[in-house]
Amino acid sequence: MLKKIRVTLAILCYALVTLLFLDFTGTLQGYFGFLAKVQFLPAVLALNVVAIIFVIVLTLLFGRIYCSVICPLGVFQDIFFWLGGKRKKTKHGRFKFVKERRIPRYAILGLFIVGLATSFPAAILIAPYSAYGRIATYILSPIYKLANNGLAYMAERMDSYMFYSVEVWNKGLVALVVAIVTFVILGVFAYFKGRAYCNTVCPVGTFLGFISRFAIFRPVIDKSKCIHCGMCERNCKSSCIDSKEGAFDYSRCVSCMNCIDKCSKKAISYKCRFGESTGASTTKMETLSTENVDSNRRKFLGIATVLAAGTIAHVRAQDKVDEGEGGLAPIKDKVIPERFSPIAPPGAKSVKNLQDHCTGCGLCISACPNDVLRPGKDLKPVVSYERGYCRPECNRCSSVCPTGAINKISLAEKSSTQVGHAVWQFDLCIVTKDGVECGNCARHCPTGAIQMVSPDPNDPTKRAVPVVNTERCIGCGACENLCPARPLSAIYVEGHEAHRKI
Structure with missing residues (x-):
């Protein structure tokens, strides 16, 4: 028995x-x-x-x-x-x-x-x-x-x-x-x-x-x-x-x-x-x-x-993420940019905290509905935006982590947490390279951290290029993910070793 x-x-x-x-x-x-x-x-x-x-x-x-x-x-x-x-x-x-x-x-x-x-x-x-x-x-x-x-x-x-x-x-x-x-x-x-x-x-x-x-x-x-x-x-x-x-x-x-x-x-x-x-x-x-x-x-x-x-809070089910938002080129064509510092998911507090507490179980990677998290060479999760971006309305990874590597974070806290900041690359942007109008990064930025301005203050008729306000940017990766430049995005997110509040 x-x-x-x-x-x-x-x-x-x-x-x-x-x-x-x-x-x-x-x-x-x-x-x-x-x-x-x-x-x-x-x-x-x-x-x-x-x-x-x-x-x-x-x-x-x-x-x-x-x-x-x-x-x-x-x-x-x-x-x-x-x-x-x-x-x-x-x-x-x-x-x-x-x-x-x-x-x-x-x-x-x-x-x-x-x-x-x-x-x-x-x-x-x-x-x-x-x-x-x-x-x-x-x-x-x-x-x-x-x-x-x-x-x-x-x-x-x-x-x-x-x-x-x-x-x-x-x-x-x-x-x-x-x-x-x-x-x-x-x-x-x-x-x-x-x-x-x-x-x-x-x-x-x-x-x-x-x-x-x-x-x-x-x-x-x-x-x-x-x-x-x-x-x-x-x-x-x-x-x-x-x-x-x-x-x-x-x-x-x-x-x-x-x-x-x-x-x-x-x-x-x-x-x-x-x-x-x-x-x-x-x-x-x-x-x-x-x-x-x-x-x-x-x-x-x-x-x-x-x-x-x-003791465990109920987790809401998130909507399935649609691929190919805005009719853009397939996300699978994107190439991971070289970052000086990796991006730790919101709630991790810092790259060090993630490294110290994570056991590489992969539960957060399985739970991510936006395909943003993936295992690094050390099997611990890293953030990358080739297949999606970290949506402000999702905090699932922080809800499932059992080790404290990613701490529980509310949606309001997530929207004010800066995991990195966007960096624009002049030579890759289709505005400067191909001479076409764009502004996709500015349209999709959830915090309004990107503005399209004329490169010449004396000639407002010139095609506008993106300017990043690093104080408002939270590093969600919407700009990098939705940038039409291929294979490298003309704008990408550089991670912060320690997260900041904006």
Whole structure:
């Protein structure tokens, strides 16, 4: 029964977290966005005290149930573990007890902490939530959108508009390659080795593993019933059960309940450790029954989920962005200009804050309806305006970020936040190069920061060229995106290392 409850909750959490990355309408974020914010590493980076306490208390009560239910990468590995168990030769199990590799585990954890503190890009590669986020963003999301487009095509043939097509494009080659490599390595590793990654490499697993040594509720072997058949050991995906000694390594146990489900003698039960016997038998009446533990566990998870959900604000769905605004040339023809400083999205406060807190999960990139965000070489988001611009009426990226890399910002605050300023290039402008009238940048500037003036004050009849008021410009990129000059825009946005208020 405990395993069925665990599996049900794990499937639910996994499906909802995955949909947060796949949902291009933004409607699910307001309801289930708390699941991203209770992921342990994002909660630590965002200093989300409620989420941190929730995970730690959950681990102290029930062991590493977080790794089996809440962590999407853990459930992702369980899928491959389950597929591996379908092989005929693994019918009776395929694992054996392995002693804890404590030195490598804590060495990796220490290096990971140093890497995060110094913003070393390689550190985020092993962060569990962000690793799965990249898989969902760069592999699963395009497949999901292609399926949606197929449904939209069929619905259109039946005069139905239940679905609408969305553009599918490669947002970053480096990020895609990293996601594919992560998918293959972890999938193969889990297929053959179960949770070896979680108990050797994963820094969150190592940290929670230390806490789970002191968990109140945990699986216990009743030595008076155990016949040492080894069935529990062979089916333990964490390789943490020593059936000969009748003992668990609780730092590696992920509370999957497989051992309880597989034991034909009912020698393993989920008990309160304060009621365990020190003798050969562990069947004293003062230990909690499985049914009571099950009931308490469900109540705790239910209350904690409601409390977490209540702290997350509802996110409005944004309108789909139309491509080719104003009948301009296709956006795909644009080339990224060379910027002296990258552009951090509104709410990031500064490039440094983004670098210090971002784990490169890609959730903000998935959520951006304007195709403005894309992964940089370090897998962290950068702003670029080849396919759209950062519309003043959208603040979705700041609403979904769970790490504090992009802080929640209101629409009013966004409209007064200067992430960069526009720079006009004389030699690329079609007014000066081709001798034609334009003014597209000035017409579409939402803040009125661009004015068209005559280049000669004594001759107002000359064709007007754009002049940028850098004090009013917020760096939204409307001018750069809608400039008809190709392949480089005649006006582009130069980023600010630290954002300013205007």
